Amino acid sequence: MDKVIIFDTTLRDGEQAAGASLNAQEKLEIAKQLDRLGVDVIETGFPISSPGDFEAVQLISREVRRPIICALSHANAVAVDRAWQA
Secondary structure, eight states, X not given: OOOOOOEEOHHHHGXXXXXXXXXXXXXXXXXXXXXXXXXXXXXXXXXXXXXXHHHHHHHHHHHOOSSEEEOOOOSSHHHHHHHHHO
């Protein structure tokens, strides 16, 4: 049987709505809930965009173990390195 892989962008795209802003702890709680729901991949943020996004990606990647944790990045070495550091 084929498997559907759920790739969730709530933590990245969800903040694009007017007035939406989440701190690292709030993002961690959402990531934990997404894990409990069985989401396979969680896009956590854009680490090079701000210290807060870097912190959130780093925190989630340490605390949430089952799903694949990924981050958005520009296609250049500096941005990719920052995502890897997070």
